Each structure stands twice: as structure tokens, then as C-alpha cells.
Amino acid sequence: MKDYKKLLDWQDLAIGGVITEAGNANNYETGTWRTSRPVWKEEQCIHCLTCWIFCPEDAYTLKDGATAGGKPRKEIAGINYYHCKGCGLCVRECLVNKKGKEIALEYIQEET
Ligand code: SF4
Numbered sequence: 737m738k739d740y741k742k743l744l745d746w747q748d749l750a751i752g753g754v755i756t757e758a759g760n761a762n763n764y765e766t767g768t769w770r771t772s773r774p775v776w777k778e779e780q781c782i783h784c785l786t787c788w789i790f791c792p793e794d795a796y797t798l799k800d801g802a803t804a805g806g807k808p809r810k811e812i813a814g815i816n817y818y819h820c821k822g823c824g825l826c827v828r829e830c831l832v833n834k835k836g837k838e839i840a841l842e843y844i845q846e847e848t
């Protein structure tokens with residue numbers, strides 16, 4: 737008689753859809769999911785960090801900067817496309833984009 741591996745019961749399986757380790761987005765290359773991408777326009781950006789707050793993949797990188805008055809602050813340094821999955825949340829929530837006069841985050845189709 738063959739020695740079949742015993743199938744797991746549903747009670748033995750790991751629970752799906754649960755994040756067991758907080759902050760683990762950095763471990764995954766979610767950039768391969770992307771069909772569109774945000775393009776950051778540095779000259780229009782006011783460094784409000786809204787995009788960084790909303791991004792579910794921690795794709796925005798930050799650098800040390802300063803306000804016009806010389807107060808230290810964090811500023812956007814760029815977008816890490818290894819992690820950006822192209823969800824478009826940052827483009828939708830960008831404060832400059834919402835004002836409607838200028839575009840700080842453009843949303844373009846990914847080239848295939
Ligand atoms: S498109 Fe989505 S994943 Fe990519 S940087 Fe914006 S919020 Fe993050």
C-alpha cells in the first residue's frame with residue numbers, strides 16, 4: 737500500500753488574509769502588479785507628505801529638508817517602483833492635484 741501524505745484539515749491551515757507581521761510590506765516586490773504608475777513632479781510638490789501617508793506599500797522615500805523659514809522637515813525624495821503597485825491612491829489624494837491648478841503626481845499607463 738502506498739504511503740500517501742495526509743491532507744491537512746481546514747483547522748490545520750494558516751488563516752488567510754491576515755497580516756501577522758506589522759510593517760512587512762517592505763519584504764515584497766509589489767511593483768510587478770502595476771499597470772499604471774504615478775510620476776512625481778518635484779517642482780510642483782509642496783512636501784505635505786500626504787502621498788507618503790496614504791501609500792499602502794511604503795513606496796515613497798523621504799529625505800531631510802527645510803521649510804522656507806529654515807525649520808527642519810521631511811521631504812519626498814522619490815518613488816520606489818520596486819514597491820509601487822500602481823493603485824493610484826497617492827495621485828488621488830495629492831493636495832496639489834486636488835486644488836486642480838497644477839499636477840504634482842501624474843498617473844500614466846505602464847508601458848508593455
Ligand atoms: S500608486 Fe499606490 S503603491 Fe504606488 S506610490 Fe502611489 S499609493 Fe503607493
Ligand code: SF4
Nearest residue numbers: 781782784785787830
Ligand atoms: S501629496 Fe503631492 S504635494 Fe504632497 S508630498 Fe505628495 S506629491 Fe508632494
